[in-house]
Amino acid sequence: MSLRDQIRKGSTEFLILTLLAERPMYGYEMAQQLAERSNGYFETKEGLLYPTLHRMQQSGWLVSKWQEVDGRRRKYYSLTPLGREMLGEQAVEWNTFLEKLQTFLRADDA
Numbered sequence: 001m002s003l004r005d006q007i008r009k010g011s012t013e014f015l016i017l018t019l020l021a022e023r024p025m026y027g028y029e030m031a032q033q034l035a036e037r038s039n040g041y042f043e044t045k046e047g048l049l050y051p052t053l054h055r056m057q058q059s060g061w062l063v064s065k066w067q068e069v070d071g072r073r074r075k076y077y078s079l080t081p082l083g084r085e086m087l088g089e090q091a092v093e094w095n096t097f098l099e100k101l102q103t104f105l106r107a108d109d110a
Contacts, residue, residue: 008042012052014094015042017079017087020062024078027053053077061086 001009019030031049034042056062061083064075079087 008044009048011042011094012044012048013056014087014090016049016052016056016077017061017083017090020077020079021084021087024065024076026074026076028074030077056083 015034016030019025019033025033027046027049031044031046034044053062053064057064057077059082060080062077063080064077066073067076068074
């Protein structure tokens with residue numbers, strides 16, 4: 001697995017939680033938003049997205065509900081209170097990681 005794939009895989013839960021903090025979404029919509037907002041960097045395949053959504057749902061972070069929109073049934077995912085808590089925890093961890101990485105890289109330039 002390439003470094004890029006490892007980074008994307010490691011950030012998928014946080015990205016999903018971030019999207020769902022805005023509003024409920026269905027899987028394909030999430031994949032589109034991930035790709036669009038990152039100019040294609042976080043393009044996510046079904047083989048990563050749906051198992052991650054199922055795992056997050058089993059952990060109690062998400063709930064899902066089938067809805068019919070424009071004659072199509074779609075499974076919408078939304079955050080639970082635990083999911084919002086996990087988003088907060090992961091946001092702190094990701095921010096710490098990014099700060100430490102930037103500090104490390106700047107120290108290398110000195």
